[in-house]
Amino acid sequence: MSDLTAIIGLEVHIQLATQSKIFSSSATETGQAPNSLTDPVTLGLPGVLPVLNKAVVDYAIKLGLATNCKIREKSIFARKHYTYPDLPKGYQISQHDKPTCYEGWLNIRVNKQSKKIGITRIQLEEDTGKNIHLANEPFSLIDLNRAGVPLLEIVSEPDMRLPEEAGAYLRILHQLVKYLNICNGNMEEGNFRCDANVSVMQANAQEFGTRVEIKNLNSFKHVEKALAFEIEQQKKLIEQGVTIIQETKLWDEVNEVTKSMRSKEYSADYRFFPEPDLLPLIIDENWIANIKDNMPELPSQTFERLVDTYKLDEYSAELLISDKYVADYFEKALTSHYNPNGISNWITTELFGRLNKESMEFLDCPVSPKSIAILVKLIDTGIISGKIAKTVFDIMWRTGKDPQSIVKEQNLIQISDNIFIQEIIDSVLKQNPTQLQTYKAGKVQLFSYFVGQAMKASNDKVNPELLNEMLKKTLEQ
Amino acid sequence: MNDLTTLSILEMRQGLVASEFSATELTHAHLDKIKETNPKYNSFLRVTEELALTQAKAADEKIAKDKNNTPLLTGIPVAIKDQLVINGIESTCASKILKGFIPPYTCTAVEKLIQAGAVILGKTNQDEFAMGSSGENSAFGITRNPINTDYVPGGSSSGSAVAVAAGQAPLSLGTDTGGSIRQPASFTGIVGIKPTYGRVSRNGAVAFASSLDQIGLFARNVKDIAIGLKYIAGHDPRDSTSMDIEVPDYLKNIDTAFPKIKNLRIGIPKEYFTSGINPEVEQVLRNKIQQLKSLGINLVEISLQHTEISIAAYYIIACAEAASNLARFDGVRYGWRSKSANNIQEVFEKSRAEGFGDEVKRRILLGNYVLSAGYYDAYYKKGLKARTLIIKDFQEAFKDCDIIVTPVAPTTAFKFGDKSMSPLEMYLSDAFTVPCSLAGLPGISIPCGKDSKGLPIGMQLIGKAFSEVLLLSTAHHFYKN
Incomplete structure (x- = not known):
């Protein structure tokens, strides 16, 4: 069998979370009535001109700096022409040979190995509207609310070789834009979109194979699956001696296959030329310095801080920085009760587990950081046991009440009263004479049986450590 | 009462302030003139009579209240090229594709005129989307030259030129991409200016060629142009290419800016007198230039060597x-x-x-x-390179002179159909106006004589970027003499 390697490059489009559109003052919200977020510029009416929204440039510089890109001193907007009903002007204002950010990179980790993925360019452009096709109607509808929403297109170098590497790159990039607070990052709503270019070649070949572009990839999983499918497909064809043709494919997520959409035989001629309605975008050192001074902490920096300051293990720190909100949540919790490991454990096990079970986003978590902190404090101070805490957590999740009132209302305070505990022990041993004899005969494993019986008798309220200690003493007598 | 439609803007202003006539009367005089002559010239596509009379009435009230604190343009009727959109008024660019289009916004330059109290008479005819040099390319009929209706008025701002030449309006707005104001001004015997690129906001001017388009003015004398330009110029946040440079009072400087410069040097580019210029046009222009010597100016022969490729x-x-x-x-x-x-x-x-x-x-x-x-x-990239060379030509030339004087067009107005069959010949009639456009420089066309058929001949004055004060003052002195 021949030794074939896949070459993967990704194009990511992120919608920027600016208040207004890239070239007009129309708002950028979602979920509004069709065509309500439009103005003459958005509609492409004659005689109106684009005016660049400076916030978009701020966001681009932020991402450029965070991805180790060079920031171009003088970038040029260009018109990209094609005809489609959702493109009001007949051209998209984009960038062509002078994008604002270029030559950057991101580090990914796959199979415990670090790898640098190059970023060719990050360019500013405007989004298009949406065509809405109705069943059983001879016409389609157009919603231009999205037209003119600012986009950054992030083009990677063809540096990835495995679908998992593509997945890792996307996750890192996604995490980054969330940390920078420049994109809502909702893939299903199209805030964060990805097209993948993939080709296959002999491992020792000098030139890449013919590439296929895959569109409609709206989750990290789908990107990985689609790439894996397409790579296998191309390998098979190559081994059969079939020539790969350059084409665009769609990922069919139901059948988990890539399907041909259009071949590049009639490749579009976009007739790019410099946008005469906009002056060259000049970014001086002051502008960049100003953005640098106001840069939020990046995930890698948060990671280091969590490990250094709070002495967390790397695995927990990795979990906590996966989402900016989680890291924030963690640190907020610490202000109510300082037990980094305890709180980290509760977040990464109980909280994550519950969110996962309910298919919820972290942002929608009904338990406040303060409540989690207090819960851990109740355990740490011996007021409740770890086991009871799980019950309390469950009630917190369902009712949103704070842990202290739950413990009080439900009478869940842990019992550390020696006389009371001794009474329970004595009664348990009395009720189980056979087991007691067996134990004394040498079957020490029965110790946990007595613990269980005593806990049960106290409705799980006795302090388990104290119980252990006293039971041991009693049995030794 | 005298014929109000022959007055200059300053005379109209005097009459209004002295209550010799009202803005309403002034407007009626022009509306009547349009009614009488428009069937002949077809210079207006739409007359906004109701709007004009409402604005005239408001102007009268302002003048009655506090006449000395009203802008100079209060109550002055103006005509607007159809290429410039006005909120609520059909704007077609003389194209069938925009028939019935009613824009929900107003062109900045027009808005500024309205704020200055001007009275909008209507939208003028033009070559479709400002593409043409004769007024023959309108979807709504040709515009005729009032000097002789067998001849074209030039284009593309045909209707705006004719409106001013025929006394339908004392001032009008046009757009000039490669000569669309200067050439029809020349063909109809009036004054027309294309300001520096970036001097006037393009917002609301339907774009033909964005890096060249500029809104400008027609009037029957240079002072009236100076008045109008002050109101329409200036930075506009809605047009990133409009420059944030102070707008001077052009009228105030019109008598003084020119004489202030001792030994003003006028550059005469030799290339403009060789490439296919009509001998009669050349002769009239040369005579006029010689005459100018009496004003104490120095004539300098200059070279704009890339004129041919422009x-x-x-x-x-x-x-x-x-x-x-x-x-x-x-x-x-x-x-x-x-x-x-x-x-x-x-x-x-x-x-x-x-x-x-x-x-x-x-x-x-x-x-x-x-x-x-x-x-x-x-093609395109080479075109840009050529443009750079042409810009450099002007930069070099302006080291040796202050103002460049050229013919506006190689010929006087031609007859309908004469060139419309040959696009190339039509394009060549822009040969003297496009270099200035490509360089983004201000150019003004003033009448300087007539040919044997009685058709007007224009002289073009080209200045450095944003030198409209000197350009207008010089044009004013040349025109006066």
Whole structure:
């Protein structure tokens, strides 16, 4: 069998979370009535001109700096022409040979190995509207609310070789834009979109194979699956001696296959030329310095801080920085009760587990950081046991009440009263004479049986450590 | 009462302030003139009588209240090229594709005139989408030259030129991309200015060639132009290419700026007197230039050596931008939509095929061709290089002179149909106006004589960027003498 390697490059489009559109003052919200977020510029009416929204440039510089890109001193907007009903002007204002950010990179980790993925360019452009096709109607509808929403297109170098590497790159990039607070990052709503270019070649070949572009990839999983499918497909064809043709494919997520959409035989001629309605975008050192001074902490920096300051293990720190909100949540919790490991454990096990079970986003978590902190404090101070805490957590999740009132209302305070505990022990041993004899005969494993019986008798309220200690003493007598 | 439609703006102002006549009377006089003469000239596509009379009445009230604190343009009637949109008033660019289009916003320059108290008489005829040099390319009929109605008035701002020449308005707005104000001003015997690129906001001027388009003015004398320019110039946040440079009082400086410069040097580019200029035009112009010596100026022969390639560069760049700018007219959101289209592709194709006139289609084809893959370097990129050379020509020339004087057009007005069959010949009639446009410089056309048929001959004065104060003052002194 021949030794074939896949070459993967990704194009990511992120919608920027600016208040207004890239070239007009129309708002950028979602979920509004069709065509309500439009103005003459958005509609492409004659005689109106684009005016660049400076916030978009701020966001681009932020991402450029965070991805180790060079920031171009003088970038040029260009018109990209094609005809489609959702493109009001007949051209998209984009960038062509002078994008604002270029030559950057991101580090990914796959199979415990670090790898640098190059970023060719990050360019500013405007989004298009949406065509809405109705069943059983001879016409389609157009919603231009999205037209003119600012986009950054992030083009990677063809540096990835495995679908998992593509997945890792996307996750890192996604995490980054969330940390920078420049994109809502909702893939299903199209805030964060990805097209993948993939080709296959002999491992020792000098030139890449013919590439296929895959569109409609709206989750990290789908990107990985689609790439894996397409790579296998191309390998098979190559081994059969079939020539790969350059084409665009769609990922069919139901059948988990890539399907041909259009071949590049009639490749579009976009007739790019410099946008005469906009002056060259000049970014001086002051502008960049100003953005640098106001840069939020990046995930890698948060990671280091969590490990250094709070002495967390790397695995927990990795979990906590996966989402900016989680890291924030963690640190907020610490202000109510300082037990980094305890709180980290509760977040990464109980909280994550519950969110996962309910298919919820972290942002929608009904338990406040303060409540989690207090819960851990109740355990740490011996007021409740770890086991009871799980019950309390469950009630917190369902009712949103704070842990202290739950413990009080439900009478869940842990019992550390020696006389009371001794009474329970004595009664348990009395009720189980056979087991007691067996134990004394040498079957020490029965110790946990007595613990269980005593806990049960106290409705799980006795302090388990104290119980252990006293039971041991009693049995030794 | 005298014929109010022959007065200058300053005379109208005096009459209004002295209560010799009201703005309403002044407006009526012009509306009557339009009613009487428009069937002959077809210079107006739409007369906004109701709006004009409302504005005139408001002007009268302001003058009655506090006449000395009203802007100079209060109650002065103006005409607007159809290329410039006005909120609520049909704006078509003389194209079928925009028939019935009522914009929900007003062109900045027009808005500024309205704020200064001007009275909007209506929208004027033009070559479709400002593409043409004769006024023959309107979807709504040709515009005729009032000097002799057998002759074209020039273009593309044909109606705005004719309106001023025929006394239908003392002031009008036009657009000039490659000569569309200066050339019709020359053909109709009036004054027309194309300001420096970036001097006047392009917001609300339907784009033909964005890097060249500039809104300008027509009037019957230079002072009136100076008055108008002050109001329409200035930075506009809605146009990133409009420059944030202070707007001087052009009228205040008009008598003084020119004489202030001792030994003003006038550059005469030799290339403009060799390439196909009509001998009669050349003679009149040379005589006039000689006469100017009496004003104490120095004549300097200069060279603008890339003049010859400017027509080619201009038509490449202008058509490329036009093809792009006109892509939005697709029949989807507004304007003409073909009634026989059966699918979206046909909506695009048929609406455009039916909506655009021949000249517009020719330029869209040309423009898309020069931008297409494989031809971009050979045409568009070369066009840009040529433009850079032309800009450098002017920079060099202005080291030796303060103002450049040239003919406006190689010929005087021609007869209808004379050139419309040969696009190339029509394009060549812009040879003297496009270099100034490509360089983004201000140019003004003033009358300097007539040919043997009695047709006006214009003189073009070109200044350095944003030198309108000196340009207007010089033009004023030349015109006066």
